[in-house]
Amino acid sequence: MLSTRGLTIRFGGHTAVDNVSADFHAGQLTVIVGPNGAGKTTYFNLMSGQLPATSGQVLLRGEDITGSGPAARTRQGIGRAFQLTNLFPHLSVHENVRLAVQARAGAGMKLWSIWSSHKELIERAEHYLQRVSLGARRDTPVAALSHGDKRKLEVAILLALEPEVMMFDEPTAGMSVDEVPVVLDLIHQVKAERNKAVLLVEHKMDVVRALADRIIVLHHGALVADGEPAAVMSSAIVQEAYLGTAQAAAQGAAIHD
Numbered sequence: 013m014l015s016t017r018g019l020t021i022r023f024g025g026h027t028a029v030d031n032v033s034a035d036f037h038a039g040q041l042t043v044i045v046g047p048n049g050a051g052k053t054t055y056f057n058l059m060s061g062q063l064p065a066t067s068g069q070v071l072l073r074g075e076d077i078t079g080s081g082p083a084a085r086t087r088q089g090i091g092r093a094f095q096l097t098n099l100f101p102h103l104s105v106h107e108n109v110r111l112a113v114q115a116r117a118g119a120g121m122k123l124w125s126i127w128s129s130h131k132e133l134i135e136r137a138e139h140y141l142q143r144v145s146l147g148a149r150r151d152t153p154v155a156a157l158s159h160g161d162k163r164k165l166e167v168a169i170l171l172a173l174e175p176e177v178m179m180f181d182e183p184t185a186g187m188s189v190d191e192v193p194v195v196l197d198l199i200h201q202v203k204a205e206r207n208k209a210v211l212l213v214e215h216k217m218d219v220v221r222a223l224a225d226r227i228i229v230l231h232h233g234a235l236v237a238d239g240e241p242a243a244v245m246s247s248a249i250v251q252e253a254y255l256g257t258a259q260a261a262a263q264g265a266a267i268h269d
């Protein structure tokens with residue numbers, strides 16, 4: 013579904029992502045891990061188009077999209093849950109999701125088609141709100157939501173856009189303990205549909221264990237491990253560089269932080 017080939021970005025003399033090649037398949041959830049500053053977010057930014065690559069390629073279904081900006085990539089099927097930067101704070105929860113549903117339906121500027129299918133758009137937005145357990149908050153302005161509810165709303169918006177590639181940046185960061193299972197269940201459901209490539213940047217080992225089909229490890233911008241979770245997590249490089257000791261790993265310590 014999505015591939016990178018020799019993907020590299022340099023900031024001045026610093027190579028933040030260094031020649032990374034990887035393939036992300038439909039029905040597979042890949043977690044990208046690594047210490048602070050390893051290049052995980054920058055790699056995400058290169059794939060979603062927020063940053064231009066210094067060299068290398070990003071391919072979507074085999075097509076080279078390296079030259080496309082972020083909006084074009086979203087239209088082409090790469091969806092990303094940002095950390096609360098793509099919400100309209102003064103619109104209601106329902107309106108935020110409805111805009112995403114409209115964008116997906118291509119109804120954005122065509123008033124006639126908005127009116128002709130208005131009821132359907134509302135129902136679809138309602139459906140996504142129910143999926144993230146935000147139905148009761150439908151009329152609340154986004155600015156008044158708790159942090160956890162904002163994160164759930166982001167997931168609803170991402171679902172509404174129906175992308176083929178779904179990228180999550182620490183989806184449970186800042187959530188209370190009782191909110192985390194809602195989001196993890198949703199990501200499980202998306203994965204179970206088996207038609208999307210799901211990518212996650214995640215620090216929490218329990219989340220990694222619960223969700224990962226595959227783990228990629230970045231270190232100083234380079235890909236240093238790529239494989240099944242058990243093999244990658246028990247590999248010497250991960251044990252020593254990221255978990256400190258095998259005992260820390262067994263105790264479920266975070267990779268960092």
Ligand SMILES: Nc1ncnc2c1ncn2[C@@H]1O[C@H](COP(=O)(O)OP(=O)(O)OP(=O)(O)O)[C@@H](O)[C@H]1O
Nearest residue numbers: 023026027028046047048049050051052053054055
């Ligand atoms: N716009 C930029 N200009 C200069 N340096 C940058 C820029 N963006 C990222 N970097 C540098 O690139 C490196 C990788 O940063 P990045 O945020 O991708 O790491 P990360 O693995 O996501 O870290 P964290 O786990 O702390 O979020 C860091 O050394 C960072 O300082």
